[in-house]
Amino acid sequence: MMNNPYEAMESVVAMPQNELEARALIRTASRLNNIKERWPVSFRELNEALDLNRKLWTILVTGATEKENPLPLEIKQNIFSLAHFIFKHTFSVMTNPSVQALDILININMNIAKGLNEQSSKSS
Numbered sequence: 001m002m003n004n005p006y007e008a009m010e011s012v013v014a015m016p017q018n019e020l021e022a023r024a025l026i027r028t029a030s031r032l033n034n035i036k037e038r039w040p041v042s043f044r045e046l047n048e049a050l051d052l053n054r055k056l057w058t059i060l061v062t063g064a065t066e067k068e069n070p071l072p073l074e075i076k077q078n079i080f081s082l083a084h085f086i087f088k089h090t091f092s093v094m095t096n097p098s099v100q101a102l103d104i105l106i107n108i109n110m111n112i113a114k115g116l117n118e119q120s121s122k123s124s
Helices: 005-013 017-037 043-064 073-095 099-123
Strands: none
Touching: 017 043, 017 099, 043 073, 043 099, 073 099
16 A cells, blocks of 8 residues: 555556556446446436546547547547447436446447557557
8 A cells, every 4th residue: 555645646647648548448437337236326326427437538539639649540530439429328328327328338448448458568
């Protein structure tokens, strides 16, 4: 256990961007999975988790599609399309909550996180 909060911050700052993104995706997927396992949950709790996932994807798509981002155009377009799907699906779940609808968001987050982690392990 770290007693010095600066040590924890140093390890996060030193972490590559794709690892940080993978961790964030796993955390939001875990939160959605926790809701799925305890279904039904309050509307407020569900919407908070969905909103957190939406905010994360807003950050991811904004960063990935910036002009300065070195990703190839095709990958930028794919990320944009995936984020668009996630936003539409999220609002659909908010208006018509169902436990099965959470699986899509959980699976997307986990698969993207897996890809980011594999990318990180190849570049180290």
